[in-house]
Amino acid sequence: MVFRGLKTWLPSDVRKQLAVKAKLIDLYEQWSYEPIVVQSLVDIDVINKANKKFTDKTFTFLDKDGEMIALRTELTQPIAKSIAGRSQELEFPLKLYYDASVFRYKGSPTDESREIQQVGIEYIGAKATENYSDSEVLQLLIDSAKQFSLENFQISLTDTKIWEAIFEKLPKEIAEKAYNLALNGDFLNFTKLTETNEILKAIYSPELLRLNSKEQLEYIEKLLNIELNELKSLVQISTKIQIVPYQCPDLDLYTGIHFKLIVRGQGIHIAMGGRYDNLYASFGEDLPAIGFAFYIPRLISALANLDLLEKISTKESSIELKNKSQSWGEIYQEAQNQFKDGNKVLICNK
């Protein structure tokens, strides 16, 4: 039986995956992030409570006791539940990284994979400006891309504050309509809505599109009468960070900045993240948090398209040990000598 969207990876692919993941993990280790391994099966409530949009993408099962369980759809929620439950024995802020798969019943529109490898980080216990946590996380995302010599990439950044102001200032049904139009990319009908609701021009309008990030933020501040000082300082980190006000973060989960890493020539973002300060409270512990995850297959595809993959995943050749008239003991000893010199060995007949 062939399972749609699932596959076994052969060595040539696995080498690429390992090389890509190692680059990311080495970087996160440098910044004192610690590894965490997360359980694959979770309580269905963990998924529902944190992010309802995943409910129809979740593999669910009844265990032998009749309990509904699910395969994790993301790492953030199960990590939040585990850390919230054991917060007494941990020191905060806590910086974690993971390398694991998530499982989704429906893949993305452009990729039917149901098991998606992710490498990501979680920075738990620091508010947005505390310890420069938002800056550090954005910088890490940029440096992650630079690890692979990616050049033509962008971090698309927004803040839930912008949509929250829209919801505060407009009647709920209009704000919801505007949010859904922007979420669906329907900027024609969105523009019609701005004709009677001018503040929506803070999200999308021809004049906004023509401004640079700094000017956009000033324009939005003026229209919505809010302060976006944190975004202003974050865009100064790098020219790679660009404000995209029509990006629509899931407002049930995110509570601050929200960002995507996109690469020119790739149809879809290769990493995404943001701040979710209320997530841990839903598991009983009030801990602010921020993080991001790389979709490893998308990253590999981007690197392959840009001819950057071979450079980082070249297989080292092995020294061939011929087994003619030698005993196992002699071959084993020879192998040990090669290992000391940093070589790999392959025992063969030729």
Add this chain to the structure above:
Amino acid sequence: MQQIKIALSKGGLLQGAVDFFKSKGIELEDNESTKRKLIRRGIIHNEELKDYEIQFLLVRGHDVPVYVEHGAADFGIVGLDVVLDSQAKVHQLMDLKYGACDLCVCSINGKYKNIAEIPSYARIATTFPNLSKEFFTKRGLEVEIIKLYGSVELAPLTDLTDIIIDLVATGKTLKENGLEPIHTIMHCTSHLIANRSSFEFTKDFFNKLNQESLVG
């Protein structure tokens, strides 16, 4: 030099797209040696666009959203009906207001006069399965949708279905095949769409296209 890839729908809507780009100072390369090519160059006649290298991809209408959604094309021009039926996650940016037609429910002359007369479990042939399903679901009607890839007018004539949902421009083809529209689902024109990620790198090109003053 920034390369921009634009997917255009071959067939009846192509000339409108060609005229639109010509009005902006971009001419589709079209001569004896290129006329069978599916990838063609855009010849720039406008100084404001001289930093762009344009490549047109000529594809089937229903494939335009696919090319754009996957990022094989940065932009695409295709009917709104095709965009919505595809359910592709793309940006809809401009209504180009040409290629106007209606997506209609059509019946054999006199068989059904309106939607209310269509029975549950009726069979409906269409090249727009998602829009058709959505239309009847909203009305609480359980119908069987049969997806066809063209010549939908043939379905009622061969007893494949009772009803079709298809695009109607002049109504001439319907009339010649003994069919008539009984309900208009939506009015459609050609739209400019964009890949969501690549739009962040190609916004300046779109801004220039969107300028009233940009005339080729």
